[in-house]
Amino acid sequence: MRGVSAEKNRTFPYFGEMAALFSVATLSGLYLALSSPEGSVAVVQAVLSEFAYLNELRPWELAVFIFLNNSLKALAVMLLGVGFALVPLVFLFLNGQFLGLVVGVIGSVHGYALVFSALALHGVLEIPALLVAAGWGVFLGKSLYLKIRYGQHLGPHFRQALKTFWKVVLPVLAAAAVVEVYISPLLLRWGN
Numbered sequence: 001m002r003g004v005s006a007e008k009n010r011t012f013p014y015f016g017e018m019a020a021l022f023s024v025a026t027l028s029g030l031y032l033a034l035s036s037p038e039g040s041v042a043v044v045q046a047v048l049s050e051f052a053y054l055n056e057l058r059p060w061e062l063a064v065f066i067f068l069n070n071s072l073k074a075l076a077v078m079l080l081g082v083g084f085a086l087v088p089l090v091f092l093f094l095n096g097q098f099l100g101l102v103v104g105v106i107g108s109v110h111g112y113a114l115v116f117s118a119l120a121l122h123g124v125l126e127i128p129a130l131l132v133a134a135g136w137g138v139f140l141g142k143s144l145y146l147k148i149r150y151g152q153h154l155g156p157h158f159r160q161a162l163k164t165f166w167k168v169v170l171p172v173l174a175a176a177a178v179v180e181v182y183i184s185p186l187l188l189r190w191g192n
Contacts, residue, residue: 012164014135015128021089022096022131029100037108044105047098059181067177070126074133074169078161081137082144082154088137095130117187125176129169136161 033040080087107115143157
């Protein structure tokens with residue numbers, strides 16, 4: 001067992017494991033989209049229709065909405081991980097699987113190059129930020145277990161998680177929201 005101070009100083013705990021889970025979930029969503037296109041289209045349409053009101057927002061309002069939505073989810077995933085890591089794992093799996101469904105459904109109709117150009121630039125920022133938050137959530141879940149089992153202190157881990165959230169996750173999610181609203185659409189128009 002590693003010492004508390006060694007664990008506390010890690011900035012991105014479980015990042016690799018979270019990336020692997022997200023990748024597997026994304027591939028499973030893509031597989032579902034390709035093996036059951038009709039059902040996948042229905043699921044994607046149902047979920048996306050819930051967000052149709054976002055089309056009425058001005059770009060800066062949309063960027064703020066995306067930033068706040070992603071930030072609140074990242075914070076919740078991080079803090080609720082203390083419940084033995086269940087929330088971060090389920091969050092990553094469901095989001096990865098839905099991403100795979102979207103890629104499969106839209107890619108099969110409009111081409112995968114279009115989907116890649118729409119998602120890649122902001123996704124390269126947004127996904128790692130969410131992986132960091134989820135990794136900290138899993139770490140906090142492990143820390144709670146160690147507190148219950150061995151009496152280790154949980155406070156330093158929470159402080160480090162929140163510090164990482166404020167210094168890493170939030171700024172990256174802010175940049176991702178700006179890129180998603182202002183730059184990704186330009187790339188889509190340029191590519192067509």
